[in-house]
Amino acid sequence: MRYITYLIIGIFFGIIMFKSEAASWFRIYEMFQFGSFHMYGIIGSALMLGVIGVQVIKRKNIRSLDGSEMSLHPKNKSIARYLIGGIIFGLGWALAGACPGPMYVLAGAGYMSILIVIFGAMVGTFLYGIIKKKLPH
Secondary structure, X not given: OHHHHHHHHHHHHHHHHHHOOOOOHHXXXXXXXXXXXXXXXXXXXXXXXXXXXXXXXXXXXXXXXXXXXXXXXXXXXXXXXXXXXXXXXXXXXXXXXXXXXXXXXXHHOOXXXXXXXXXXXXXXXXXXXHHHHHXXX
């Protein structure tokens, strides 16, 4: 039952991403050219909802769907960690024209060339998993 819930939420999220044009390469390109507020509005709305959601989880001690306690621990706040990660993420986003969420939306919408990007993301995630323990904390 839990996986069906996740699947339904994912499908709903994908529909919203597609209908809001957040998965549109043109909209992403337009954002990187500072040509429109559209994507910044979507990202800003998601950020605000995320902040509110985390605060509700922390204050109400909400449990996950399987009943276990959710723990939100602060991460190491080194500048290099976020700077390097942000640059890699941004370059990948700009080159592919999609961040991880819209990649799957685009595949579902029938844009099969995005499968190359998804494959690259999977390989990158796998390689990170291999070298993660060797990186400085």
